[in-house]
Amino acid sequence: MCLGVPGRVVAVDGPVAHVDFWGVSRRILLDTVDEPVVPGDYVLTHVGYAIRRIPASEIGETLEFYDSLVREEQADLMSRDVKEELGAAQQS
Amino acid sequence: MKISVERQTQRLEFRDKQRAESLVACLAKICDSMAEPVSIMHVCGSHEQSIARFGLRSLLPSRLEVIMGPGCPVCVTDMPEIDSAVALAEQGIVVTTFGDMFRVPGSIKSLAEAKAQGAPVKVVFSPQQAVEVARQSSGQVVFFATGFETTAVATAAVVAGNPPENFSVLSAHKYIPPAMEIIAEMPHRRVKGFLAAGHAAIITGCKIFEDFVERHHIPVVIGGFEPLDILAALVMILELIRDGKSEVANAYPRCCTAEGNAQAQRLLWQVFETGDGVWRGIAHVPNGNLRLRTRYASFDAAIRFADKLAGLTCGVASGLAAECICGNIMTGIASPTDCRLFGKDCTPERPVGACMVSSEGACRIWHEYGGHLLAANEDK
Ligand code: SF4
Numbered sequence: 450m451c452l453g454v455p456g457r458v459v460a461v462d463g464p465v466a467h468v469d470f471w472g473v474s475r476r477i478l479l480d481t482v483d484e485p486v487v488p489g490d491y492v493l494t495h496v497g498y499a500i501r502r503i504p505a506s507e508i509g510e511t512l513e514f515y516d517s518l519v520r521e522e523q524a525d526l527m528s529r530d531v532k533e534e535l536g537a538a539q540q541s
Numbered sequence: 542m543k544i545s546v547e548r549q550t551q552r553l554e555f556r557d558k559q560r561a562e563s564l565v566a567c568l569a570k571i572c573d574s575m576a577e578p579v580s581i582m583h584v585c586g587s588h589e590q591s592i593a594r595f596g597l598r599s600l601l602p603s604r605l606e607v608i609m610g611p612g613c614p615v616c617v618t619d620m621p622e623i624d625s626a627v628a629l630a631e632q633g634i635v636v637t638t639f640g641d642m643f644r645v646p647g648s649i650k651s652l653a654e655a656k657a658q659g660a661p662v663k664v665v666f667s668p669q670q671a672v673e674v675a676r677q678s679s680g681q682v683v684f685f686a687t688g689f690e691t692t693a694v695a696t697a698a699v700v701a702g703n704p705p706e707n708f709s710v711l712s713a714h715k716y717i718p719p720a721m722e723i724i725a726e727m728p729h730r731r732v733k734g735f736l737a738a739g740h741a742a743i744i745t746g747c748k749i750f751e752d753f754v755e756r757h758h759i760p761v762v763i764g765g766f767e768p769l770d771i772l773a774a775l776v777m778i779l780e781l782i783r784d785g786k787s788e789v790a791n792a793y794p795r796c797c798t799a800e801g802n803a804q805a806q807r808l809l810w811q812v813f814e815t816g817d818g819v820w821r822g823i824a825h826v827p828n829g830n831l832r833l834r835t836r837y838a839s840f841d842a843a844i845r846f847a848d849k850l851a852g853l854t855c856g857v858a859s860g861l862a863a864e865c866i867c868g869n870i871m872t873g874i875a876s877p878t879d880c881r882l883f884g885k886d887c888t889p890e891r892p893v894g895a896c897m898v899s900s901e902g903a904c905r906i907w908h909e910y911g912g913h914l915l916a917a918n919e920d921k
Contacts, residue, residue, distance in 0.1 A: 451691045451740040451901075452587040452766060478669070480698045483804035493743070493796060496688075496695045497667040500805060501743050507795045514767040526900050526909045527590040533640065537667035 452527075453495040454534040455503060455511055458488050466499065467541045468492060471519050475538035497538040557769065561600075564772040569602040571779040578604040580731040581778055582724060582873050584612040584717055585738030586901020587766050593910040595768045607775065611720045611871040612738065614688050615641045615899040617820035618713045621855040623647035626685040626711055629842065630660035632849050635678060637663045637671040638685040641899040642713070644892065646862065648855050652685070668699040668710075675708035683842045687713045691740045693831050694805045697812035700833070700840050711842035714831035716815055717741055718749060723824050724872060725757040732873060734778040735761045736771070739793040744809065746801025747791045754787045765793040812837055821895065822868020861886055865894035870903050877904040884908060 456468035456477070466486055468477045479486060482499040486492060491508040492499035503511065521528040572579065583589065589609045592598060598607065611617055624647040630636040636652060643664050644653045656662040665671045671684035686696045693714040700710060721735060737750060742763045750761040760781035764774030774792035781788055791797055811834075818830035833841040843850065858865065864882060869875035877883050877896070887893040889905055896902035 451585060451689060451738060452590075453691070453740050478698065480702070481694050481802070481805045481808060483802045493740075495691055495740065497669045498695045498698060500691065500694065500740070500802060501796055503795065510767065510769075511765075511795070525594070526906060527587075527594050530587075530590070530900050533666055537670070539669075 451495070452530050452534065453493045453500065454531050455491050455493050455508060455515060457505075458486055458490045458492055460488055461486060466492065468494065468499075468538075470535055473535070474541045475535070476541040477538055494538065495534065561769060561772060564769070564776055565600050567776050568605060568772070568779060571776070571783055572602040572604040575604070575779075575783055578606065579733050579779065579782060580606045580608060580873070581734045581736055581775065582608050582610040582732040583736035583738070583764075584610040584721060585741070586613045586899065586906070587740070588612065588736065588738065588764070588771065589901070589903060589906050590910075591766045591768060591771060593906045596911075597768055597771060600772075601775075605775070605779070607736070608732070608873040608876075609871070609903045610724055610732075610735075610873055611820060611823055612717075613871070613896065613899050613901040613903070614692070614713075614715045615639075615645055616867060616871060616895040616902045617715060617720075617823060618642070618645065618687060618895070619819045619821045620648045620858070621853070622711075622713045623651070624649065624853060624855050625843070625850050626683070627652055627655045627660075628850060628853050629683055629711070629846055630655045630662050633661065633680075634846065634849075635661045635663065635674065635680060635682045636685055636711075637665045637674050637682060639666070639687055640664045641901070642685060642687045644898045645895045646892070646898075648857065668696045672699050672704050672708055675705045678707065681707050681709070681845075683709050683711050683846075685711045685713065687715075689715055689717050689738070689741050690744050690809060690831070693813060694744055694809050697808040700812045700837055701808055704840065709840050709842040709845050710833060712813070712830070712832055714813065715820070716829055716831050718745070718753065719815070719826050719829040720820060720823070721753065721761075722757075723820075723826055723829075725753070725759055727872065732759070733782050734759060736774050736778060737761050737763045739763055739765045739770075739797055742793070742797045742801065744802050744805045746799055746806075747789050747797055748799045749801070750789045754789055758787045760786060760788055760790070762790045763793050763797050765796065822865070823871055861893045865896075867894040867896040867902075867904070870896060877907040880904070
């Protein structure tokens with residue numbers, strides 16, 4: 450449940466970011482992140498909130514790991530947890 | 542012992558195979574240089590998922606044991622807490638909660654069973670969705686909140702964000718550092734080092750463990766969740782143990798900092814304070830629970846519905862549940878496969894204990910991916 454999921458910030462609209470997760474855009478709340486977030490940044494999100502800004506230059510390793518979970522065809526425990534994280538935020 | 546497993550451990554394709562090999566070799570070398578076998582405890586369901594899913598235990602030297610501690614917030618939620626949520630739902634109050642909590646048995650029934658009998662229970666993926674349910678409802682809506690500090694931050698944000706008046710929170714949020722104290726203070730403790738959960742530490746910062754390592758003379762290393770992150774963190778812990786250093790080290794610097802996320806901490810402690818409570822099957826944990834501060838009492842379901850919860854008598858575990866050893870598993874004394882019911886009378890479809898329900902529970906994870914024995918036998 451603490452796994453969280455990273456996504457790429459597409460637009461920032463006050464306290465809300467529109468974040469792309471594997472082609473799906475979702476509304477992520479920014480109240481809980483302590484750095485300014487701009488389009489192009491990545492954010493680690495958990496239950497609909499951003500908890501950490503990750504500069505694009507440092508995201509490579511993290512993304513690859515999540516890629517393998519999200520693209521997993523047969524859902525398993527861990528990939529289901531990631532998908533639940535995606536379900537936590539409203540589509541935008 | 543034959544273990545029933547839904548799915549075999551995945552063959553691990555390391556992104557950087559060379560690095561993985563050198564980390565594994567490093568672990569073996571350090572273990573060989575030490576006089577005794579070593580046990581390291583992690584305290585996070587996501588760590589266990591990753592370790593089990595990728596069969597990492599099969600790569601570890603035989604003298605290194607990595608065990609899961611109390612890293613499943615749903616699993617440590619005490620029966621009276623679940624009974625309270627069930628009681629509210631059965632009195633017609635809409636209770637929203639995460640899917641993991643939905644099916645955890647209380648002393649008489651789970652929220653899922655209450656729902657099957659007609660009680661208004663809704664599964665949500667986030668506290669924000671619980672607030673949405675309240676906005677669209679004319680009646681009272683309770684969010685039965687579970688999770689460690691990482692998740693409590695989100696609950697804090699909705700409580701601080703002017704939710705509608707018919708919304709309230711029944712908090713079963715837990716705070717992980719005090720539970721590590723309990724483990725560290727256990728007599729005859731085998732655990733020689735802790736792998737701390739990266740995403741809880743994103744919030745609280747690595748520094749929070751500094752007093753702890755000094756008091757208990759035990760190193761703590763913060764680690765991420767990828768297989769390589771975990772191996773790298775284990776190497777760091779072993780080095781600290783070998784050198785007799787009780788220090789905090791950060792093996793997840795791309796996400797964790799010394800100070801943590803100040804904004805999230807502000808929200809967390811603005812809304813919550815720590816309180817004592819029983820962690821199911823483990824112990825009374827001083828400061829282990831997160832409860833709403835007095836200034837947010839108007840959103841505290843335990844206060845708002847005190848009359849409805851008064852006189853609630855909580856039963857004790859009966860029948861098969863009395864045999865559940867989740868508590869011993871979460872304190873590192875036993876493994877899921879030590880439980881007589883594992884995979885037989887207790888399965889994800891018909892769970893007896895909370896550890897078989899939650900996706901972060903050790904029993905659920907070992908049932909899905911195979912546990913220590915299976916992973917080791919397969920690969921060796
Ligand atoms: S297998 Fe079931 S009954 Fe046994 S410890 Fe795990 S959850 Fe409890």
